[in-house]
Amino acid sequence: xxxxxxxxxxxxxxxxxxxxxxxxxxxxxxxxxxxxxxxxxxxxxxxxxxxxxxxxxxxxxxxxxxxxxxxxxxxxxxxxxxxxxxxxxxxxxxxxxxxxxxxxxxxxxxxxxxxxxxxxxxxxxxxxxx
Amino acid sequence: xxxxxxxxxxxxxxxxxxxxxxxxxxxxxxxxxxxxxxxxxxxxxxxxxxxxxxxxxxxxxxxxxxxxxxxxxxxxxxxxxxxxxxxxxxxxxxxxxxxxxxxxxxxxxxxxxxxxxxxxxxxxxxxxxxxxxxxx
Numbered sequence: 001x002x003x004x005x006x007x008x009x010x011x012x013x014x015x016x017x018x019x020x021x022x023x024x025x026x027x028x029x030x031x032x033x034x035x036x037x038x039x040x041x042x043x044x045x046x047x048x049x050x051x052x053x054x055x056x057x058x059x060x061x062x063x064x065x066x067x068x069x070x071x072x073x074x075x076x077x078x079x080x081x082x083x084x085x086x087x088x089x090x091x092x093x094x095x096x097x098x099x100x101x102x103x104x105x106x107x108x109x110x111x112x113x114x115x116x117x118x119x120x121x122x123x124x125x126x127x128x129x130x
Numbered sequence: 131x132x133x134x135x136x137x138x139x140x141x142x143x144x145x146x147x148x149x150x151x152x153x154x155x156x157x158x159x160x161x162x163x164x165x166x167x168x169x170x171x172x173x174x175x176x177x178x179x180x181x182x183x184x185x186x187x188x189x190x191x192x193x194x195x196x197x198x199x200x201x202x203x204x205x206x207x208x209x210x211x212x213x214x215x216x217x218x219x220x221x222x223x224x225x226x227x228x229x230x231x232x233x234x235x236x237x238x239x240x241x242x243x244x245x246x247x248x249x250x251x252x253x254x255x256x257x258x259x260x261x262x263x264x265x266x
Contacts, residue, residue, distance in 0.1 A: 006264075008151075041154055080157060084150075112161040119262045120136055120165065127265045 002033045004118035008129030010042035011060035012053065017046050020128040021064060028071050036074045036118040037064075039107075041129070044087045047077040049104035065106035075107045076114050136261040137168045142177035143266065147192050152180050155266035156198055163205035170260075171202075172253060174213035178220060181212070181245070183228040196228070203232030203244055210244045213253050 005024055009016035024034055039046050051061040068075045077087055083096070089103040103109060119125045140159055146152045162169065173181055180196070187194040202210070210230060217223060230244040248256065257263060 008266075040158075041150060081154060112158050113164070115158065116162040116165050116167075119138070119264070120167065125262050125264070127263075129265070 001027075001124060002035050002122045003027060004035050004115075004122035004125045005037040006115060006118075006125060006127045006129075007037065007039050007043040007046060008041045008127065010045035011051065013042070014129070016128040016130075017043065017060055017064075018058070020126070021060070021067065023126065023128075024073075025067055028067075034071070034073055035122045036076055036114065037068075038115045038118055039075070039077045040081055040112075040115065042081075042085065043129070044077045044082045044085050047075070047082075047087055047104055047107040047109075048102045050102050061104055065104050068106045077103065077107050077109045078115070079109050079111050082109050135166065135168050137259065138162065138170070138262045138264070139257060139260040140169070140171045141257075141263060141265045142171060142173045142180055143175045144180075145176040146180040146185070146196065147187060147190060151266045152177070153193075153195050155264070156195065158264060158266075159202070159207060160198075160205060163207055167262075169207050170209040170211060170256070171207065172211040172213070172256065174216045174250075174253065176216075176220075178212055178216045178222060178227075181210070181227050181230065182222070183226065199228060199230055202230065206232075208232040208242070208244050209246070211246055211248050211253060211256060213250055214247050215250045217247065 005020055007017050007020045011017050053059055088098050088101045089109045090101055093101050142155055144151045181199055185194055185196040224247055231241045232244050233239040234242050
């Protein structure tokens with residue numbers, strides 16, 4: 001089956017990203033397809049490469065990136081939500097005159113149309129959050 | 131995948147202020163309208179407060195985005211379901227809600243009500259009939 005994944009909560013504060021990660025990983029291992037993973041609301045905070053959890057804990061951002069690398073996943077951070085919360089890539093830094101970027105290179109920032117398109121193109125949209 | 135039109139339902143479950151879910155849900159609805167799908171919105175639980183009329187956010191210094199709901203008809207978003215039990219549990223009636231309208235171009239732009247109050251049972255049936263359910 002072809003899935004789209006939406007994650008509405010940030011890492012560590014909330015388990016939504018962990019549940020989505022485990023669901024996505026298992027679905028891929030069982031041969032299903034993940035059309036796109038879309039990070040919305042505080043979920044955009046799952047895409048910052050500056051995250052530094054304690055060494056004995058899971059690294060939520062890096063393990064998304066590693067899963068993305070292994071399966072060539074499209075990990076998309078919502079631009080409108082990202083701008084509010086200070087998640088920045090090169091393009092956003094230039095457009096908004098910021099002196100730094102923090103997006104993990106395995107993620108990309110794009111518009112809400114990517115979420116709607118994912119829902120249209122997939123057989124199931126899975127929403128993770130409260 | 132087929133390019134057939136899908137039935138999209140946006141579930142609005144939270145109060146308009148206090149968290150950003152309601153406002154960012156509305157942003158998805160507005161963007162999603164460009165994709166020409168069969169869109170409905172449902173307001174339930176504290177989500178019914180999102181479309182209460184006369185909202186004034188001055189004292190909490192938050193942007194009052196409630197006027198945006200009145201523009202939904204222009205985006206061809208014309209089906210707004212409100213759960214009857216959620217209204218009743220909060221002491222609200224349809225008279226407490228904004229008078230949201232849309233213009234039917236097939237009937238000489240006749241103004242029609244966008245809001246339809248449905249029971250919890252009916253809303254479950256509506257949810258069952260959807261292809262995509264966004265939950266906010």
